[in-house]
Amino acid sequence: MRSQITPEAKILKNEDVVRLFDAYADDLYRFAVYYSGSKHEAEDIVQDVFLKLLDDKVAFKPGKEKTYLFTMTANKCRDYLRSASRQKDVDLESAENELQYFDEFNERNKAVFDELMNLDGQFRMPIYLHYYAGYSYKDIAGILKISESAVAVRINRGKAMMRIGLEEYL
Secondary structure, eight states: OOOOTTOOOOEHHHHHHHHHHHHHHHHHHHHHHHSSSSSHHHHHHHHHHHHHHHOOOOOEETHHHHHHHHHHHHHHHHHHEEEOOOOOOOOOOHHHHHHSSTTTTHHHHHHHHHHHSSOOOHHHHHHHIIISSOOOOHHHHHTTOHHHHHHHHHHHHHHHHHHTTTTTOO
């Protein structure tokens, strides 16, 4: 996704990339772990995203940085999942270990996380982006390159699947 240079857009300098890294690297990493299922690949994906910002003359409107970064990360994750060199093992355990550091991550939260990780990626990613990263359906549609109605359907179906596994906690 190449952003268009408009009068209100600004080309990033190295200091801007460092600021964006400090602000969003952890969120992008967690997103990449969810998406790719691999802690190690997630690290590489986030690194690639920020290296691309440094190498290319990227410009986007102020206030759209986070959405742009999540879109770049989603694209890199899709590339990884499609790649022939991808391993067959998915490192879900490393993703769980990363989330154990969140405050208030009790048994109920662990059960919700386990159910979320058991969902197919087409349901898991919209739920993550909406409930964990705080994106609107419109933003999720742009990041995942699907329609807003598809986002709503996937979130509703994913929640319904999760409810079945979480009946004892409801």
